[in-house]
Amino acid sequence: MIEVRDVQFAYRGGSFRLAIPALRVPGGERLAVIGPSGSGKTTLLNLIAGILTPAQGRVEVAGSEVSALADAQRRDFRIRTIGFVFQDFELLDYLDVLDNILHPYRISALRLDRTVRERARALAERLGVGDKLKRRADDLSQGEKQRVAICRALLPGPRLILADEATGNLDPHNKGLILDLLFDSVDTHGATLLAVTHDHELLPRFDRVIDFADFQPDSRPDAKGGAAA
Amino acid sequence: MIDSLYVAWRYLTYNWGRSLTLVACVTLIAVLPLALELLLGESQRQLLDRAETTPLVVGAKGSSLDLAMNSLYFGDTVPEPIPMATVARVADTGLAEPIPLYVRFKARGFPIVGTNLDYFEFRGLKIAQGRTLSMLGECVLGAGVAQALGLEPGDSLFSSPETLFDLAGVFPLKMHVAGVLAPTHGADDLAVFVDLATAWVIQGLMHGHEDVTRVTDPTLVMGRSDGNVTATAKLMQYNEITPENIGSFHDHGDPAEYPITAVIALPRDTKSGAILRGRYVGADPDTKGDAQTQQILVPGQVIEGLLANIFRIKNVLDAVILVVGTATVLALILVFALSLRLRQREIRTIFKLGCSRSTVARLLGAEIGIILAAAATLTGLLLAVVAHFDEPLVRALFIR
Numbered sequence: 001m002i003e004v005r006d007v008q009f010a011y012r013g014g015s016f017r018l019a020i021p022a023l024r025v026p027g028g029e030r031l032a033v034i035g036p037s038g039s040g041k042t043t044l045l046n047l048i049a050g051i052l053t054p055a056q057g058r059v060e061v062a063g064s065e066v067s068a069l070a071d072a073q074r075r076d077f078r079i080r081t082i083g084f085v086f087q088d089f090e091l092l093d094y095l096d097v098l099d100n101i102l103h104p105y106r107i108s109a110l111r112l113d114r115t116v117r118e119r120a121r122a123l124a125e126r127l128g129v130g131d132k133l134k135r136r137a138d139d140l141s142q143g144e145k146q147r148v149a150i151c152r153a154l155l156p157g158p159r160l161i162l163a164d165e166a167t168g169n170l171d172p173h174n175k176g177l178i179l180d181l182l183f184d185s186v187d188t189h190g191a192t193l194l195a196v197t198h199d200h201e202l203l204p205r206f207d208r209v210i211d212f213a214d215f216q217p218d219s220r221p222d223a224k225g226g227a228a229a
Numbered sequence: 230m231i232d233s234l235y236v237a238w239r240y241l242t243y244n245w246g247r248s249l250t251l252v253a254c255v256t257l258i259a260v261l262p263l264a265l266e267l268l269l270g271e272s273q274r275q276l277l278d279r280a281e282t283t284p285l286v287v288g289a290k291g292s293s294l295d296l297a298m299n300s301l302y303f304g305d306t307v308p309e310p311i312p313m314a315t316v317a318r319v320a321d322t323g324l325a326e327p328i329p330l331y332v333r334f335k336a337r338g339f340p341i342v343g344t345n346l347d348y349f350e351f352r353g354l355k356i357a358q359g360r361t362l363s364m365l366g367e368c369v370l371g372a373g374v375a376q377a378l379g380l381e382p383g384d385s386l387f388s389s390p391e392t393l394f395d396l397a398g399v400f401p402l403k404m405h406v407a408g409v410l411a412p413t414h415g416a417d418d419l420a421v422f423v424d425l426a427t428a429w430v431i432q433g434l435m436h437g438h439e440d441v442t443r444v445t446d447p448t449l450v451m452g453r454s455d456g457n458v459t460a461t462a463k464l465m466q467y468n469e470i471t472p473e474n475i476g477s478f479h480d481h482g483d484p485a486e487y488p489i490t491a492v493i494a495l496p497r498d499t500k501s502g503a504i505l506r507g508r509y510v511g512a513d514p515d516t517k518g519d520a521q522t523q524q525i526l527v528p529g530q531v532i533e534g535l536l537a538n539i540f541r542i543k544n545v546l547d548a549v550i551l552v553v554g555t556a557t558v559l560a561l562i563l564v565f566a567l568s569l570r571l572r573q574r575e576i577r578t579i580f581k582l583g584c585s586r587s588t589v590a591r592l593l594g595a596e597i598g599i600i601l602a603a604a605a606t607l608t609g610l611l612l613a614v615v616a617h618f619d620e621p622l623v624r625a626l627f628i629r
Contacts, residue, residue, distance in 0.1 A: 092578070
């Protein structure tokens with residue numbers, strides 16, 4: 001599903017450098033990425049999503065070389081193939097729950113029709129926010145926002161779900177709940193999950209864990225981290 | 230595009246305070262010069278049309294503008310009165326047909342115009358309902374007055390007292406509405422026309438009361454001598470002229486000396502007009518020395534002078550509006566620029582979701598488009614209102 005090879009990346013004007021000689025994530029895998037802040041976890045997600053492009057090397061997702069695509073193609077690929085759950089949910093306060101879930105359709109070439117709306121309602125129902133479709137995003141609790149963000153990521157039926165600390169800022173009960181929902185949704189859609197997390201107690205539930213603290217992708221591309229499932 | 234408009238609409242309604250302020254700013258920038266242009270165009274039309282169809286006006290010396298505005302548009306500023314004899318003196322020259330005007334009193338805010346039937350013919354005024362003036366105490370209403378006051382023939386209308394507590398002042402006269410004029414879209418629509426004698430009754434120069442030679446109440450009589458009876462102030466004067474009491478109306482002075490405010494002079498030809506004007510330059514014997522106290526003016530020239538001043542002021546206003554408009558546009562650009570900075574996180578999010586730069590531009594463009602469209606709609610509505618009420622607005626703003 002994901003193939004990263006000889007990737008090097010540095011932010012302009014910054015001292016941070018990320019080098020990933022090789023990383024392979026097979027389709028359907030649930031992979032957790034852990035590591036200290038600033039170690040490059042979010043950068044890795046952005047490289048895989050095509051939000052950032054590597055200075056060197058190649059990133060391949062679902063058979064497409066993302067790093068070689070033109071900007072417009074990368075955006076189109078991202079919206080069709082990847083569901084992104086952001087760390088702070090990044091919902092739009094001025095839209096209600098349903099419009100937030102449908103937002104990827106409104107800002108892209110994806111076709112928004114009745115079927116999609118019905119699917120959005122069903123998804124919201126399944127994730128427990130079906131009765132809040134007309135509530136504005138700024139009127140939701142943290143847990144509800146999280147669920148709406150997951151709905152938004154899942155609605156286009158992505159083959160890859162990238163979750164950047166999707167359970168951060170939540171109490172243990174809600175963390176477990178959100179993870180259940182993510183895993184359930186991943187299973188339902190047959191997708192691959194790559195989740196950045198700081199919650200070590202959740203790691204046993206993942207298929208594999210990569211720890212960026214001692215990550216040596218070139219030498220151990222299939223290595224499990226310290227808390228492997 | 231519909232999606233962009235929808236998202237933009239949601240953003241604008243969420244930030245409704247900011248959106249309304251922007252719409253109001255844009256609307257004001259657009260409405261001010263356009264409304265001013267509209268009103269000045271209308272004022273020019275109203276002022277010039279009427280002025281150019283009124284060849285000459287004779288009135289008391291003083292402000293030619295006040296005299297022209299009072300005679301043509303029944304403005305609030307009443308010029309010094311001239312005697313009724315002026316009418317005869319103009320007629321006696323054989324150079325022009327005189328039409329007297331006495332514009333001093335009001336009825337429920339509308340000017341009462343004392344004149345004769347020649348005025349109706351001169352202005353081409355047609356009776357739409359009822360009939361024309363035929364009896365003392367009657368009035369004919371302009372179309373606007375009838376509509377504003379909801380009056381029709383058979384109703385009555387009181388003249389307004391000039392001062393509330395002056396016992397010797399002008400008392401209200403109950404006037405009978407004889408007819409209503411067809412709309413003319415000019416000053417005549419907003420006037421109450423009466424016979425000159427009725428105007429003098431309103432002033433108290435003519436009055437009617439019980440026959441004092443027959444009264445039996447001793448408190449009504451101050452004294453009797455040689456067939457003369459002096460009444461006390463207790464003797465009530467009629468405040469309404471009816472077929473029963475019309476015979477008692479009389480005056481105690483010389484009607485030739487009774488006041489009017491102007492005489493519209495309709496010269497027989499251009500040359501006659503020029504000669505008549507010449508007679509007011511010096512003390513011509515034919516005008517009996519009226520040139521000492523009176524002036525003759527060509528309303529068109531006076532109004533053109535007024536318009537020249539108005540347009541000079543308009544040019545200054547245009548410059549001010551341009552400066553204020555430029556400042557407002559710059560402020561709006563600043564508001565949008567700051568708004569973009571505040572929305573960096575949101576824009577980053579939608580980029581991350583897969584939105585293209587052109588879509589973001591379309592979203593922002595849609596917001597600007599909605600604001601401009603709302604402002605344009607509001608501007609159109611306001612201009613429609615201004616255009617609908619341009620006549621009374623022009624009268625209120627420029628013609629008083």
